[in-house]
Amino acid sequence: MMKKRALMLLLAFVFMFATACGNQSESTNESKDKGSSEKVKLNMWVFGSTGYEKLAEEYMKDHPNVDIKIQSTQFDDHHNALFTALSAGSGAPDIAMIEVNNIERYREAQDRFYNLYDFGAKDIKDKYLDWKWRIGESADGSFLFGLPTDIGPTAMFYRADVFEAAGLPTDPAEVAQLIPDWNAYAEVAATIKEKTGKPIADNVELVYNALRDQAPVQYFNEKEELLIEKEPYIKQAYDYTVSLIQKGYLGSNGLWTPEWGNAMEKGSYATLLAPAWMQGVVKGNAPNSAGKWLITNMPGGAGNWGGSYLTIPKESKHPKEAYDFIQWLVAPEQQLKSFKDMGLFPSTPSVYDAPEFKEYKDEYFGGVNTAQVFAEAAQKVKTVYMGKNYTLVQGEIIKALTNVQKKKADPEKEWEEAIKRIKRQLERQ
Amino acid sequence: MVSHNHTNATVRPKGLSDKKKTALAGYLFISPFFLLFTIFGAFPMLFSFYLAFQKWNGFGEMTFVGVKNFSFIFTDPLFWKSIYNTIVIGLLGTGPQLIAALILAVALNSAIVKFKSVFRVAYFVPNVTSIVAVAIIFTVLFSEQEAGLVNATLSLFGISPVSWQTSEWGAKIAIATMIFWRWVGYNSIIFLAGLQSIPKDLYEAAEIDGAKKWQQFLFITVPMLKPIIVFVVFTATIGSLQIFAEPLIFGSGFREESMTIVLYLWREAFSNNAFGTASATAVSLFLLIIVFTTINFFASNRLDKSGK
Numbered sequence: 001m002m003k004k005r006a007l008m009l010l011l012a013f014v015f016m017f018a019t020a021c022g023n024q025s026e027s028t029n030e031s032k033d034k035g036s037s038e039k040v041k042l043n044m045w046v047f048g049s050t051g052y053e054k055l056a057e058e059y060m061k062d063h064p065n066v067d068i069k070i071q072s073t074q075f076d077d078h079h080n081a082l083f084t085a086l087s088a089g090s091g092a093p094d095i096a097m098i099e100v101n102n103i104e105r106y107r108e109a110q111d112r113f114y115n116l117y118d119f120g121a122k123d124i125k126d127k128y129l130d131w132k133w134r135i136g137e138s139a140d141g142s143f144l145f146g147l148p149t150d151i152g153p154t155a156m157f158y159r160a161d162v163f164e165a166a167g168l169p170t171d172p173a174e175v176a177q178l179i180p181d182w183n184a185y186a187e188v189a190a191t192i193k194e195k196t197g198k199p200i201a202d203n204v205e206l207v208y209n210a211l212r213d214q215a216p217v218q219y220f221n222e223k224e225e226l227l228i229e230k231e232p233y234i235k236q237a238y239d240y241t242v243s244l245i246q247k248g249y250l251g252s253n254g255l256w257t258p259e260w261g262n263a264m265e266k267g268s269y270a271t272l273l274a275p276a277w278m279q280g281v282v283k284g285n286a287p288n289s290a291g292k293w294l295i296t297n298m299p300g301g302a303g304n305w306g307g308s309y310l311t312i313p314k315e316s317k318h319p320k321e322a323y324d325f326i327q328w329l330v331a332p333e334q335q336l337k338s339f340k341d342m343g344l345f346p347s348t349p350s351v352y353d354a355p356e357f358k359e360y361k362d363e364y365f366g367g368v369n370t371a372q373v374f375a376e377a378a379q380k381v382k383t384v385y386m387g388k389n390y391t392l393v394q395g396e397i398i399k400a401l402t403n404v405q406k407k408k409a410d411p412e413k414e415w416e417e418a419i420k421r422i423k424r425q426l427e428r429q
Numbered sequence: 430m431v432s433h434n435h436t437n438a439t440v441r442p443k444g445l446s447d448k449k450k451t452a453l454a455g456y457l458f459i460s461p462f463f464l465l466f467t468i469f470g471a472f473p474m475l476f477s478f479y480l481a482f483q484k485w486n487g488f489g490e491m492t493f494v495g496v497k498n499f500s501f502i503f504t505d506p507l508f509w510k511s512i513y514n515t516i517v518i519g520l521l522g523t524g525p526q527l528i529a530a531l532i533l534a535v536a537l538n539s540a541i542v543k544f545k546s547v548f549r550v551a552y553f554v555p556n557v558t559s560i561v562a563v564a565i566i567f568t569v570l571f572s573e574q575e576a577g578l579v580n581a582t583l584s585l586f587g588i589s590p591v592s593w594q595t596s597e598w599g600a601k602i603a604i605a606t607m608i609f610w611r612w613v614g615y616n617s618i619i620f621l622a623g624l625q626s627i628p629k630d631l632y633e634a635a636e637i638d639g640a641k642k643w644q645q646f647l648f649i650t651v652p653m654l655k656p657i658i659v660f661v662v663f664t665a666t667i668g669s670l671q672i673f674a675e676p677l678i679f680g681s682g683f684r685e686e687s688m689t690i691v692l693y694l695w696r697e698a699f700s701n702n703a704f705g706t707a708s709a710t711a712v713s714l715f716l717l718i719i720v721f722t723t724i725n726f727f728a729s730n731r732l733d734k735s736g737k
Contacts, residue, residue: 080699083487083699086488087487087488105702106488108486108488108489109488109489111488112488252573252574253574254573254594257568257572258569258572259572259574259576259577388702389701391700392700392701395682395683398682399682399683399684402595402682402684403595406573406592406595406596407592407595407596421507424501424505424507425701425703427501428484428498428501428697428701428703428705428706429484429486429701429702429703
C-alpha cells in the first residue's frame with residue numbers, strides 16, 4: 001500500500017510539472033475571473049526609476065476597468081529578458097519600455113510588435129520632437145514601434161573652478177560664447193592644459209560621441225548600408241578626437257568606473273559632454289562640489305544620449321487598452337509630471353514653455369536654469385537613422401580610440417583595423 | 430510530456446507483474462531529473478549543433494548556410510586570438526594555483542596548525558562568492574590609474590604603473606589572478622581530503638627508515654595523491670576553457686587582450702544577434718574540450734604506468 005501511495009504522489013508531481021511546463025498564457029487572460037467585472041489586466045515592463053507606478057495609479061482611478069501591473073528591473077536584465085521573450089514568442093508583457101539604442105535590435109522584428117499607427121498614433125505625432133519620433137519608426141516610416149517617453153539631450157557640464165584657474169570666464173553665457181565650436185574647444189583645451197595641467201574632458205568617448213551626434217548621417221543609412229567609409233563625418237569625428245588625444249588633452253577615466261566618479265568630485269578635468277540625466281549622476285558622485293559644476297551649451301550643436309519608447313508586443317491580448325494607457329502616459333501633461341517627479345526630460349516641446357521650465361533653477365549647478373539649456377539642446381538634435389548594428393560599430397570605434405590613447409597606436413592603422421572588425425561581424429548576420 | 434490519463438491507466442495493477450511494477454516505480458522516481466535534463470540540458474545542446482549550420486538573428490526565419498558559420502569564425506583572427514588567450518589565461522590561472530593549493534593542503538594537514546576548521550572555511554569562501562562581485566572588486570584593485578591599489582603597491586617597489594585592462598599581459602595576469610583567488614581554496618580542500626585518506630603507517634615506516642620530510646612528501650604524498658591530482662587537473666582544464674564572467678566584467682567592451690572563447694561566443698549571440706556563428710563557436714569549443722581532455726587522459730595514464 002505504501003508503495004502505491006508513493007506512486008500516486010509521484011504521479012501527481014509529474015503531472016504538476018507537466019502542466020507547469022505547459023502554457024502559461026492564463027495569467028494574461030483572466031478577464032473572466034469571479035465572473036463579475038470585466039477587468040483588463042495589463043502587464044508592463046520598465047527599467048530604472050521612472051515613477052510610472054504613481055501615474056498608473058492615477059490612470060486606474062479614472063479607468064476602473066483596467067488593472068496595470070508594473071514590473072521594474074535593472075537596465076541590462078530588462079532588455080535581455082525582453083529579447084528572450086520576444087524571440088521565444090512567449091512571456092512578453094502587454095507594454096514594454098525599450099531604450100533608444102536597444103530598439104535598433106528589433107528593426108527586423110516588426111512582426112513581434114503592434115504597429116502603433118494602426119491605433120491612430122498619426123494624430124499625436126506633432127506633439128513630439130521629430131528626431132525622437134523618427135527613431136521609433138521603421139526605416140520606411142510605415143511602422144511605429146513605440147511612443148516616445150523621455151530624451152537625453154546633451155550639453156556641456158564644466159568646472160567653473162578649473163576655468164577660473166586657467167584665467168577663463170566662468171559665466172555660462174560667456175563660456176558658450178568662448179566655445180562656440182570645436183576649434184575653440186581645442187584652443188580652450190590648450191589653455192587649460194597649460195595653466196592647470198588638467199585635461200579638458202574625462203575620456204575619449206564623450207568627446208567623440210558629441211561630434212558623432214552632430215553629423216548629418218552616422219553609421220548606417222535606411223538600407224542598413226555601412227556609411228563610415230563613404231561619408232566623411234565619422235572619420236572627421238575620429239580624427240578630431242585623435243588630435244586631442246595626441247596633444248594630451250583627454251583624460252583616461254573609463255565611463256562609470258569609480259575613478260571616473262572621483263574625478264567629478266575632485267575636478268580633475270574641465271568639461272563633461274553629457275545628457276540631461278547626467279545631472280543626477282554628477283550630484284551623486286560629487287556631493288561636495290555644489291556650485292562648481294555649471295552647465296551651458298555644447299559646442300557646435302547638441303546630441304541625444306538615452307531616452308526610451310513604449311512598445312506593445314504582439315502577444316498582448318489587449319492592445320487597444322494598452323495603447324490608450326501609453327498614449328495617456330506620454331502625453332505632454334504626464335511628461336511634465338515625470339519631469340518634476342523623476343527628472344525624466346520630456347520629448348514634447350510644448351511643455352518647454354511651461355512655468356516649471358521657465359522658472360526652473362538648480363542650486364547645485366550654481367542656480368542655472370538647466371531645464372532651459374537642455375530644452376534648447378533638445379530642439380537642436382539632428383534626425384538620424386541609427387541602424388540595427390549601431391552598438392557594434394560604436395564599440396569598435398571606441399576600441400580604436402582607446403588603443404590610440406593607451407597604447408600609443410597609429411590612428412590610421414587602428415581605423416583600418418576597426419573597419420575590418422566591423423565588416424567581419426556584419427557579414428555574419 | 431507524459432499524459433496524465435495514460436499514466437493513470439498504467440498504474441492500475443491489472444496485468445502488471447510485481448517486477449514490472451517495481452521497475453515502473455523506479456523509472457517514475459528518476460523521471461524528474463530526466464525531464465528537467467531533457468528540457469534544459471539535452472535539448473539546448475542538440476539544438477546548438479543544429480543552429481551551427483543555420484543563419485539566425487533570433488527573430489526571423491532560420492536559413493541553412495552549411496559550413497559557412499565555421500568558415501566565418503575560422504578566418505577571423507580574433508577567434509584564434511581568443512583560443513590563445515583562453516589557454517594562456519588558463520595556464521596562468523591554474524598552474525601556479527594547483528601547486529599553491531597542494532602546499533596549502535599539506536600545511537593544513539600537518540599537526541602544527543591550529544584552528545583547522547576556521548582555515549578550511551576561509552579557504553572555501555572565495556569559491557562561493559558571486560563571480561560578478563569578485564570581478565567588480567578586482568576591476569577596482571587592478572585600476573589603470575596610478576592610484577589603483579595594485580599599481581600603487583607596485584610603485585613602492587619602483588615599478589611603473591601597468592595598464593591592467595588594455596595591455597596584452599596586464600589583462601591576462603589580472604584575470605588569472607581572479608581565477609587563482611577563486612579556486613585555490615576549493616582545490617586545496619579537495620587535496621586535503623586526499624591527504625587524509627593516506628594511511629599514517631606509511632609515514633611512520635618511512636620515518637623509521639630515516640626519510641626526511643621532503644622525501645616523504647615526494648615519495649609518499651605525491652604518488653598516493655595521483656588520482657586526486659588527475660581529477661583536479663581535469664576539472665581545472667575544463668573549467669579554464671570556459672572562462673567567461675571575469676573578462677566580461679573586467680575588460681570592458683570585448684577588448685581583444687581579454688577575449689576568451691566563451692566571451693567570443695557570447696558576443697556573437699547576445700550582442701551581435703548572430704546565433705549561427707555563436708553556435709558554431711560553441712561546437713568548436715566542445716571539440717576543443719574533447720581534445721584537451723583526451724590529452725589529459727593519456728598523460729595521466731602514462732603517469733600511472735611510470736609511477737608503478
